[in-house]
Amino acid sequence: MANISPLLSLIAILLSSIMINHLPVASSKQWCVSKQTAKDEQLEDNINFACSNGIDCRPILPSGACFKPNTTISHASYLMNDYYQSHGRTNEACLFYFPNSGILTSTDPSYNQCIYK
Numbered sequence: 001m002a003n004i005s006p007l008l009s010l011i012a013i014l015l016s017s018i019m020i021n022h023l024p025v026a027s028s029k030q031w032c033v034s035k036q037t038a039k040d041e042q043l044e045d046n047i048n049f050a051c052s053n054g055i056d057c058r059p060i061l062p063s064g065a066c067f068k069p070n071t072t073i074s075h076a077s078y079l080m081n082d083y084y085q086s087h088g089r090t091n092e093a094c095l096f097y098f099p100n101s102g103i104l105t106s107t108d109p110s111y112n113q114c115i116y117k
């Protein structure tokens, strides 16, 4: 037994390092979305801000992949994130330009055909 134990330890170490190497790597990507507490008025301002600053707003039109759910908070989230992703992913691009209404998350908000950048 005394001779087997180091071998078992070695096997255990090898197995655990193999398992660790195969764990999904935690992504550090962040998305900018609407705060649940954001006011609709502010979210509408955010939508207008994004649409007049180079963001493609077609995905939130009735024919677009992100139209449903047809809510201001959902539409704003999609566009705010697009703005954030295409403006250097700085905290400022989410928190300053979308005051009291933008929040960063590390959970991908994509759903169905609506793919967040």
Ligand SMILES: *[C@@H]1O[C@H](CO)[C@@H](O)[C@H](O)[C@H]1NC(C)=O
Binding pocket: 062, 070, 071
């Ligand atoms: C989407 O929501 C707006 C605002 O509530 C409403 O005026 C519009 O009729 C809705 N459109 C559809 C296609 O449900």
